[in-house]
Amino acid sequence: MRNIFLHLHPAKVNGTALRFNRTFGLGGMAALLVVIQIITGILLRFYYVPSPAEAYNSILFLKNEVLFGQLTRNIHHWSGVFLLLIAFLHLLRVFFTGAYRNKRKINWLFGLILLVLIVFSNFTGYLLPWDQLAYWAITVGTSILSYIPLFGDGLRVLITGGKEVNGGTLQTFYTFHTAVLPFLLLILVIYHFWRVRKAGGVLIFDEDENAEKVPVIPNLVYREFIVALVLVATVLVFATFFNAPLHEKANPAFSMNPTKAPWYFAGIQELLMHFHPFFAAFIIPLGVMVFLAWIPFLDYDGKEMGNWFISEKGRRSVKSTAMFAAGITIAGILFNQYLINFEILMPKMPALISNGIIPLVILMLFMAAYYWLYIKHLSLTKAELVQVIFVFIVVAFVVLSLVGIFFRGKDMELTMPWEI
Ligand code: HEM
Numbered sequence: 001m002r003n004i005f006l007h008l009h010p011a012k013v014n015g016t017a018l019r020f021n022r023t024f025g026l027g028g029m030a031a032l033l034v035v036i037q038i039i040t041g042i043l044l045r046f047y048y049v050p051s052p053a054e055a056y057n058s059i060l061f062l063k064n065e066v067l068f069g070q071l072t073r074n075i076h077h078w079s080g081v082f083l084l085l086i087a088f089l090h091l092l093r094v095f096f097t098g099a100y101r102n103k104r105k106i107n108w109l110f111g112l113i114l115l116v117l118i119v120f121s122n123f124t125g126y127l128l129p130w131d132q133l134a135y136w137a138i139t140v141g142t143s144i145l146s147y148i149p150l151f152g153d154g155l156r157v158l159i160t161g162g163k164e165v166n167g168g169t170l171q172t173f174y175t176f177h178t179a180v181l182p183f184l185l186l187i188l189v190i191y192h193f194w195r196v197r198k199a200g201g202v203l204i205f206d207e208d209e210n211a212e213k214v215p216v217i218p219n220l221v222y223r224e225f226i227v228a229l230v231l232v233a234t235v236l237v238f239a240t241f242f243n244a245p246l247h248e249k250a251n252p253a254f255s256m257n258p259t260k261a262p263w264y265f266a267g268i269q270e271l272l273m274h275f276h277p278f279f280a281a282f283i284i285p286l287g288v289m290v291f292l293a294w295i296p297f298l299d300y301d302g303k304e305m306g307n308w309f310i311s312e313k314g315r316r317s318v319k320s321t322a323m324f325a326a327g328i329t330i331a332g333i334l335f336n337q338y339l340i341n342f343e344i345l346m347p348k349m350p351a352l353i354s355n356g357i358i359p360l361v362i363l364m365l366f367m368a369a370y371y372w373l374y375i376k377h378l379s380l381t382k383a384e385l386v387q388v389i390f391v392f393i394v395v396a397f398v399v400l401s402l403v404g405i406f407f408r409g410k411d412m413e414l415t416m417p418w419e420i
């Protein structure tokens with residue numbers, strides 16, 4: 001055991017660098033959740049049958065007849081949700097402490113790949129119960145792909161194995177879910193860990209630089225153990241009190257209302273209700289991905305890492321941008337829903353302009369005004385400016401997702417959560 005820990009960690013680390021608010025233990029939690037997913041996934045595989053005729057019944061059997069079957073399924077469900085949330089929070093912690101630069105550039109990129117793998121692990125798993133929820137969520141989720149110009153439709157057919165979600169889709173998803181993706185995840189997590197070691201361990205904060213070194217056993221390992229216990233306990237509490245959803249068996253002839261994409265794509269689905277698909281499902285997500293991958297390679301002026309939010313000015317700009325982004329996203333949704341829909345207002349104009357370029361230009365005008373009226377006067381450095389753009393994207397995405405998940409009811413109308 002000692003050796004395993006000493007392979008993962010250096011023998012000694014800075015004493016104050018062990019403080020919880022340096023990493024919040026999020027990377028370690030993500031790793032533990034991957035292990036939990038693999039173990040519970042293998043257990044589920046003993047009973048699960050990947051065919052449209054049998055999949056649903058095999059879940060019912062698992063639920064009703066197998067000892068701890070329901071609990072295992074619930075653990076797999078909740079730790080899949082937590083894994084995505086925690087990997088996202090880990091990304092935020094890495095970004096806001098500036099730990100994505102210099103020696104850590106490549107590991108940031110591999111982190112992004114890990115995040116994509118986790119999204120697809122969740123997405124492929126979603127279809128497996130083959131109930132109405134799964135069938136229609138994957139139908140909507142895969143249909144987003146067809147909005148990609150030129151090869152989008154081909155990609156969708158390749159993934160679903162036909163015009164619509166069918167037995168072939170289930171087989172493909174099952175293979176990806178239980179073999180290809182876990183294999184890739186495992187390899188990349190190991191590589192990710194190795195890169196952390198190669199960079200000399202996690203980023204040391206400025207104020208910790210001269211701290212005394214302490215042995216990792218017991219100091220760090222003891223803390224990791226507590227974090228792991230709390231995490232496992234939380235997953236178990238959720239798995240005990242909240243069952244993984246299971247609706248009626250999938251019926252391709254009868255769609256759910258509302259038909260929602262899985263929750264992590266709810267943000268894109270919400271965006272699709274306000275912008276032309278070319279922008280909502282292609283240009284904007286692509287732009288965000290390119291921006292995230294590009295961040296580490298920008299030429300920054302100074303060190304600007306090893307502090308939360310870079311500086312006092314950085315912190316101030318983060319707070320105000322978060323409020324601005326939340327405000328403008330909510331205002332935009334309400335404005336488009338209840339006041340002016342340019343597509344209806346200008347029926348003769350191509351939708352790409354009325355529902356794409358026009359709202360996008362309006363949004364950009366607001367952003368430019370925010371920049372000129374406030375941000376410009378703070379004289380931010382390049383890293384602080386990148387941070388402002390990052391916060392805008394993250395907050396807008398979170399607000400869009402929350403609206404999509406909790407405030408869209410029948411016919412995708414805006415509805416209060418308790419009325420859905
Ligand atoms: C399965 C998913 C992931 C696992 C298991 C994982 C695990 C870890 C662990 C254990 C650490 C060191 C301690 C810590 O920061 O908690 C770490 C650091 C790091 N992770 Fe991840 N990570 C994952 C996803 C990501 C993602 C989504 C990103 C960002 C795009 C990312 C980027 C980084 C970077 C740049 C570091 C170095 C940070 C530093 O040196 O302070 N990781 N990761």
Ligand code: HEM
Nearest residue numbers: 037038041042044045048077080121122125128129178182
């Ligand atoms: C990061 C890794 C993984 C994630 C995020 C994940 C996520 C999911 C999700 C969200 C579901 C749908 C469950 C539900 O909510 O109804 C699911 C189902 C399933 N997963 Fe995974 N999974 C992972 C790894 C694995 C592995 C490694 C295996 C097997 C080797 C596996 C086997 C299964 C099986 C058999 C089901 C169908 C049973 C059910 O739906 O309850 N999973 N997974």
